[in-house]
Amino acid sequence: MSASxxxxxxxxxxxxxxxxxxxxxxxxEKGVDAYSRYQVERENEALAEGVAFPLVKKLLALNDxxxxxxxxxxxxxxxxxxxxxxxxxxxxxxxxxxxSRAAFSGGESPFRYVQPFGTQLFxxxxxxxxxxxxxxxxxxxxxVPGKAAASAGxxxxxxxxxxxxxxxxxxxxxxxxxxxDEFNRAEKSGAAKPLPGGPFRAFLAALHRIQAEFPPKQSxxxxxLVTARSAPAHERVIRTLRxxxxxxxxxxxxxxxxxxxxxxxxxxxxxxxxxxxxVESASQHVPAGHVPYGIANEPGKTRS
Numbered sequence: 001m002s003a004s005x006x007x008x009x010x011x012x013x014x015x016x017x018x019x020x021x022x023x024x025x026x027x028x029e030k031g032v033d034a035y036s037r038y039q040v041e042r043e044n045e046a047l048a049e050g051v052a053f054p055l056v057k058k059l060l061a062l063n064d065x066x067x068x069x070x071x072x073x074x075x076x077x078x079x080x081x082x083x084x085x086x087x088x089x090x091x092x093x094x095x096x097x098x099x100s101r102a103a104f105s106g107g108e109s110p111f112r113y114v115q116p117f118g119t120q121l122f123x124x125x126x127x128x129x130x131x132x133x134x135x136x137x138x139x140x141x142x143x144v145p146g147k148a149a150a151s152a153g154x155x156x157x158x159x160x161x162x163x164x165x166x167x168x169x170x171x172x173x174x175x176x177x178x179x180x181d182e183f184n185r186a187e188k189s190g191a192a193k194p195l196p197g198g199p200f201r202a203f204l205a206a207l208h209r210i211q212a213e214f215p216p217k218q219s220x221x222x223x224x225l226v227t228a229r230s231a232p233a234h235e236r237v238i239r240t241l242r243x244x245x246x247x248x249x250x251x252x253x254x255x256x257x258x259x260x261x262x263x264x265x266x267x268x269x270x271x272x273x274x275x276x277x278x279v280e281s282a283s284q285h286v287p288a289g290h291v292p293y294g295i296a297n298e299p300g301k302t303r304s
Contacts (some may be wrong), residue, residue: 008206009072009118010059013110014078014088015125017049017056032107036084043087046094047177051287052123053095053141054150055269060098061154062210065220069212075117076102077110079126097119114138117291121203123289131292139203141272141289144279148286153268155222158207159286160200162227162237164274168196169294171233176295187233194243195236199293200272201244208246224266228278230255260285 014020014028027035062071076092076099077084086103091098103113111132112123122133122140133140151157163172175183204223211219225248229237234253241248252262259278263271264285271282274291 006209008059008072008120009075010072010121010123011075011077011114011117012052012056012075012122013121013124013126013129014080014085016050016123017053018050018053018088018091020047020050020125021145022060022150027263035083035263039080039084039087043090045087046093047087049095051146051283054268055156055287056274058154058156058269060137062156062220071213073101075119077113077117078102078104079107079110080104081106111136111188114140120206127292129292130290134199134291134293137199139200142248143289144283145288146283146287148283151269152287153267155220157222157224157267157269159224159226159266159271161203161271161273161275161278161291162225162229163168163195163198164294164296165198165200165272165291166204166225167198167237167240168273169198169237170196170294173295174181184233187229187236191232191235191239193236194240197244199291201246204248205244205246211247224248224250224252224268226252226259226262226266226271227254228256228259250301 006257015024018233023035023038026038029072056074059072060074063069076088078088080088082104103110109129109132111129122130122138123142123143124130127142129141130142158167161171164214173184174186207221207223211221214220230253247259252267254262258281260281263282269288270287270289272289272291273279273282274294275296279288
């Protein structure tokens with residue numbers, strides 16, 4: 001069954017949804033046979049919630065908002081075999097998550113199933129699978145370990161970096177290669193020209209379509225742009241979102257300040273950024289995903 005045009009389809013790996021670090025350690029230290037025995041012996045023990053678990057619960061809860069309909073579908077894709085994946089499905093049942101579709105790839109990369117499922121966002125703990133999805137044109141992020149508490153309240157809150165996430169890395173390339181002054185000059189002179197879309201543009205648009213079902217003050221979704229940009233580089237961003245006719249509820253232009261405290265104040269359920277430093281800082285406060293896209297993630301480039 002192909003994805004409906006008005007349904008948001010999200011694929012998530014078992015290691016992003018559940019806490020599987022102990023199991024993964026058995027696999028890496030003792031091999032696949034020991035891992036299989038470990039999982040089969042514990043298949044009736046529910047796995048603990050993983051970093052992305054609260055996010056998934058809030059996403060699926062969007063289907064219950066009035067009028068109820070299937071706005072979001074979450075699909076599990078995993079490197080487990082069907083045999084070892086039974087513990088994962090039992091855990092899904094334990095937590096009463098309405099997830100019914102899955103792909104267990106038996107040790108190979110499950111990325112190849114992202115497209116057939118009609119996925120618009122792929123979340124995984126495996127950086128190689130994430131990079132493959134991005135290279136194929138899908139929004140994707142590596143969920144990083146963190147101990148941030150789940151956001152309170154029912155509202156789904158998602159925060160995005162700008163360049164190389166919502167937008168292309170066109171402007172960031174100028175900054176990395178020519179410096180801040182040239183970046184500001186380029187952005188000021190090109191303020192009226194919309195930025196090209198980045199890997200998460202379509203995902204933001206899908207969230208916007210769900211938001212449009214509700215009066216603004218009653219929307220179950222709130223979005224934020226959290227960027228290191230500041231004036232005068234703000235104008236092009238604002239005009240770009242206006243040209244796309246896509247809603248962003250909050251925009252923070254931080255001028256290089258650390259993002260973590262601001263994301264905590266926003267109460268983000270997840271934050272997406274292309275730079276390791278920002279993701280690691282954010283993960284101390286909120287769940288965070290690294291988007292390995294653009295110049296900051298090219299071999300030999302500084303991860304600043």
